[in-house]
Amino acid sequence: MxxxxxxxxxxxxxxxxxxxxxxxxxxxxxxxxxxxxxxxxxxxxxxxxxxxxxxxxxxxxxxxxxxxxxxxxxxxxxxxxxxxxxxxxxxxxxxxxxxxxxxxxxxxxxxxxxxxxxxxxxxxxxxxxxxxxxxxxxxxxxxxxxxxxxxxxxGRDSVSFEIFESVEGSNENKDVTSADVVVSGGRGIQGPEGFEPLRKLAGKLNGAVGASRAVVDMGWIDYSHQIGQTGKSVSPKLYVAFGISGAVQHRAGMQNSSVIVAINTDRNAPIFDICDYGIVADWKEVLEKWISV
Amino acid sequence: MKILVLAKQVPATTDLTFGENGVVDRSSVPKTVNPDDESAVELAIQMAESVSGEVILATMGPESASEMLSELGAMGCASCYHVSDNLLNGADLVATANVFAALAKKVNAEMVICGASAADGKGGLLPSAIASLLGWDCLNEVSSVEDFSSEPVVIFNYQGKKTKAKVKGSSVLSVYKTVAEPRIPDVMAVLSAPQPESLAVSDLDINEKALKFNDRCEILNVENVKKERKNKIWEGIESFSDFHTELKKEGF
CATH class of the missing domain: 3.40.50.620 (HUPs)
Known part of the structure; x- marks a missing residue:
């Protein structure tokens, strides 16, 4: 063979x-x-x-x-x-x-x-x-x-589809499945604008931006970023969850990560049960400090 | 135009148990329709409505999958097929793709639409495998459709880039749930939904070698994994520097 x-x-x-x-x-x-x-x-x-x-x-x-x-x-x-x-x-x-x-x-x-x-x-x-x-x-x-x-x-041959164009901006973000670091946002980041600072931190850590199903369903970010049972499965060296409660469907897509960090104001959020490091605090404050260090 | 849509019943939980050969024990867990598949059915119905075509719905799986076919069929499908056979217990990609390719030929489908991924298996390879057996092309991870004619304009993942293209011939489309919002059938639609027709392997023209999946890959061991976590949690933003020090020790 x-x-x-x-x-x-x-x-x-x-x-x-x-x-x-x-x-x-x-x-x-x-x-x-x-x-x-x-x-x-x-x-x-x-x-x-x-x-x-x-x-x-x-x-x-x-x-x-x-x-x-x-x-x-x-x-x-x-x-x-x-x-x-x-x-x-x-x-x-x-x-x-x-x-x-x-x-x-x-x-x-x-x-x-x-x-x-x-x-x-x-x-x-x-x-x-x-x-x-x-x-x-x-x-x-x-x-x-x-x-x-x-x-x-x-192997050159005709195909059954005619390409018009690549869709602008679709490839701007790093793919979550191949990134060493994934910085994810959930409902706790309060709106689509919450992903802007998350992108900054992902850039600083040379990582990709992920998301929970809830925020993808609300249209805050494209489906290609969704992590979980019905999204992508990731196993980065570092997974950071901002404002994600940690429902089983989300955990199914990220619990194989090497190090898990959780930031959430709710100490009882299930994400804290599976994290290595966690801070019970406002996500924005943690993010600002992290970007500035 | 005849459109074959594939749907899958998946466990509604991640709390699963496994048999000795690593196959999921599906009998004891609640089940649901794979989320992408509901949108696949809706897309197929909208395309069929715009070109006077018909939608044929199919699934492969245990008895309970018939209920799912009845529910989805009520959305507006012309017929439903349930492929169920003990010979398919633990079927791999090759066997599953051969079943659906044979079914596509049997019903003279000109297009196959299915979900881009299954909630209980992240391969996402089935659509390409079916296309290969049919000699068609495959447009994977379709996220939106702009034109519902017989030559639909779609946005899909082509060589890692989101790309807009017109589909001009028989193809397999794998779609995300964003392509269409599934309709909720009314009472009349539920009452007039097509009854699922059962098919066995012997009803389909399938290469015998394709069904010998136990010869292709031998499972040596299945192990439950429980990862120990450090679970170090701080309260308040003032503890950020302690947190950051720990992360630095981890190399980040």
């Missing part, structure tokens, strides 16, 4: 380098047009010239006639490619992994992943298929770049 790492033009180069160091793959797969990544330590590079995730997955399924495990990062485009490969080849896909162990003797890969908001830890084994790796779990890079032999696959 061979292990290939998958990358595309919208992946973060540094994150890719850390993943390829962590996994120690035989080969790499590049999806897209011109390729400008350093492929660390791999012997073989497969280049799929395509902008379609679905067609790329199918192309890869047609290409491989041996047992292969493809490992990608946890962005949505990678997920689409791996899902397409998985069903085209009838091989499994395991997403959200944070542990990867390849035992060359028995030719299997042992994976670990958390499920249900971090309440359960699964250990599983596959001999072929796809793995979507939790970008929080990859280590630093030490492998050297090299010039692999390149196989090109032409």
């Amino acid at each position: 061979k292990i290939f790492i998958l990358a595309h033009a919208h992946n973060d180069k540094d994150l890719y380098a850390r993943l390829s160091n962590y996994i120690s793959a035989d080969g790499a797969i590049w999806i897209g047009e011109k390729c400008d990544f350093d492929f660390l330590g791999v012997e073989e590079l497969i280049h799929v010239d395509s902008n379609s995730s679905i067609k790329s997955g199918r192309k890869l399924s047609d290409h491989f006639n041996e047992q292969v495990v493809i490992v990608g990062l946890d962005d949505s485009f990678t997920g689409e490619i791996l899902a397409s490969f998985s069903v085209s080849s009838c091989e499994p896909v395991v997403w959200g992994c944070h542990g990867f162990d390849h035992c060359k003797d028995d030719n299997d890969v042992v994976l670990q992943k958390y499920g249900f908001g971090g309440k359960v830890l699964y250990t599983s084994k596959i001999s072929s298929g796809c793995v979507q790796f939790n970008s929080k779990a990859v280590d630093s890079s030490t492998r050297e770049p090299r010039d692999p032999s390149v196989v090109s696959l032409d």
Whole structure:
């Protein structure tokens, strides 16, 4: 069985380098047009010239006639490619992994992943298929770049949709799932304007802005920021909850964070039951002090 | 135009128990409709209304899912299918995608709409997997729809960016709940809602290999995780410097 790492033009180069160091793959797969990544330590590079995730997955399924495990990062485009490969080849896909162990003797890969908001830890084994790796779990890079032999696959084809434009401002904020620090706001921040100082603190900590379902439902911030059972699951190094009560639905999306900080005026708010550090105080006062230190 | 909408019944709580193989014990917990899926049904109905099409609703799951189909079907669906079969207990992505792709072919669907994510599973990969099997494209994480014609204009996540596009052919759309506010059916609509029709695996043309999910991934261990927290809490803003000192020790 061979292990290939998958990358595309919208992946973060540094994150890719850390993943390829962590996994120690035989080969790499590049999806897209011109390729400008350093492929660390791999012997073989497969280049799929395509902008379609679905067609790329199918192309890869047609290409491989041996047992292969493809490992990608946890962005949505990678997920689409791996899902397409998985069903085209009838091989499994395991997403959200944070542990990867390849035992060359028995030719299997042992994976670990958390499920249900971090309440359960699964250990599983596959001999072929796809793995979507939790970008929080990859280590630093030490492998050297090299010039692999390149196989090109032409995946260019028409798609069933016509792109008009990227929507302005949609990419201004860091994605909550890949950020090391997430600063979240709930009903306690009193209105959409409350997110402005939260963005300042997130910027200072090089983090992303999250939100509870209640404030997303009220239209204070875009759905892409929602954390919880019906939003995104995050596991940052630091999660800061401003004015969030900590309902179980919210906790399901963040309780796997390494360090949890809660700021709330209500000492009985359930968020204090699961935090490492908390301050019972007005969120604005804490935020102002934190930004100014 | 025939639009197939997929809905899922999910646990209404995070207080779940798990079987030995890591599969959730769904029998003992209250259930609800996956939040994105209600909006998916509403969007499909609005699109069907604008092009004289019809909405076909489907789910896969245990007996109790039929109640959900009846509720959602009353919103204005033409027919409902409930795929339920012991062969599908613990089905993975490949098996589930094959079931719905086969159903889309059976009902001659020209579009498939479903929720962007399920409250009890964060993969969000099913829509792309169904599209791949049908040979269609997939527009994921659709957050709004501007034109409800047969070629809808949508805002979706394309390669990590919110992008506006016109859908010009058969596609799978995965949608957030922001696409449409689900209607509440009136009494007449409830009384005339379509009765769910049960389907088994044998009623669908499914690749046999797709159903052998136990061969694809072996669960070695399932462990309940309880993380110990420091739970150090200060009262009042005057304790901020103590709080900040502790955070600094953690490296922040």
